[in-house]
Amino acid sequence: MALRNVILSNVAVAAATLAFAVPMNNEGPDEPEESSTASHPGGGPRSGPWIVAHRGSPRVAPEQTEPAYTSAIEEGADVLEGDVQLTADGELVLVHDDSLTRNTNVKEEFPDRDPWNVGDLTLEEIKSLDAGSWFDDRFAGERILTVEELLELNDGEVGITLELKAPENSPGVATELANLLEEYDLTDDDRTRTGAYEIMVHSRGQDALREFADVLPDVPLVYLTGGPMLEDEELAELSEWTMGVFADPRATRASDIQRATDHGLQVYADPVDSPEQVRMAVDQGYTWILTNQPETALQARDKPQHDPHPNDVLVDHVLENPPGDDVQPENGEHVTLRNTTDEPVDISGHYLRDQAGNTVLFMGDDSTIEAGSLFRVYVGPGTNRPDAYYNGYDTGMLNNTRGDTITYYNDDHEIVDTFSYIVPR
Secondary structure, X not given: OOEEEEEOOOOOOOOOOOOOOXXXXXXOOOOOOOHHHEEOOOOOEEOOOEEEEOOOOOOOOOOOOHHHHHHHHHHOOOEEEEEEEEOOOOOEEEOOOOEOOOOOXXXXXXXXXXXXXXXXXXXXXXXXXXXXXXXXXXXXXXXOOEHHHHHHHHOOOOEEEEEEOOHHXXXXXXXXXXXXXXXXXXXOOOEOOOOOEOEEEEEOOHHHHHHHHHHOOOOOEEEOOOOOOOOHHHHHHHHOOOOEEEEOOOOOOHHHHHHHHHOOOEEEEOOOXXXXXXXXXXXXXXXXXXXXXXHHHHHHHOOOOOOOOHHHEEEEEEEOOOOOOOOOOOOXXXXXXXXXXXXXXXXXXXXXXXXXXXXXXXXXXXXXXXXXOEEEEEOOOOOOEOXXXXXXXXXXXXXXXXXXXXXXXXXXXXXXXXXXXXXXX
């Protein structure tokens, strides 16, 4: 029995979801080989999805700088990710935001250049900026990288995926990037030693992707969208010309991943950093996992698998004080369970009690949590779903003034998990 204390605040977690798309001429790049047979860059076997280092290793060093990417390679990432924009003089640089204000000293260096957008400054001006001190004084003097500098730094060690960031702000960026990649002979869907693609390009702009494909039609392209897993109609359309879709494991279930797979699509996870959320992506069946913490993600991905058992379902979190009425229909207070395995777990007849032991939340007589997925148990009324059960009470159960302890029982009345939360004052 695990006792875990969690301080809760009413923060809504936004799941940005994306779709990876590849112009395929009805065939497209072959699917990568099963990663269980791929090799670690250091030579050892590697199993599970490919780990994509989102902006390098940005929790260790300032994002998209040399030390961030070097750290990601050293940690064992399969792919490096970066955001491409054009400078005022047409050079390709790696910057996420439209403006340089968040992670450089551009305001101090060029006080009269408001709003300090990437496309408003030349490469020489951008290279004069300090892109490290904002993160930590240890990185004072780090410079923004060009795409070419990243290619040289990587030297084919791992894969690279590049986003055409806000192409409307960088007219011609797709063609410029394609021309540069052609110079480096990154023109197709070749694989690295771990089985990842050597190069991928992604964007929210379909026109920019098509512009890129006009020059390099064999490079896997990635189309970014928002929202949970797409509906079957959209997946079917995408399967005609794409290689995959991107979704968020916090917003999907294993059956969603299977739907995409049934359409011949690979599935990519939006950035996840905690071991628990990485395992959700692994257990649901994602093929690629973006993360800001490559080493943590690799450790979570490679942990040994285990057989499904009721104890493998845990209380993940509690929403004790939702906006509005605590027991409003469909969206009231609830307890969220998480399946920590890569198999579905039957929770029929399982139940929850509060600390006082007076109130019981049931989970239904025919309920299953899909592999690596979440299941919400609501106090109030609503329409039962495959991933949610509504108890229909007309008064709240979860203490939203001090905190509470939730005890989870299986159908043999054995305690499976205990979860405590504290409400900040």
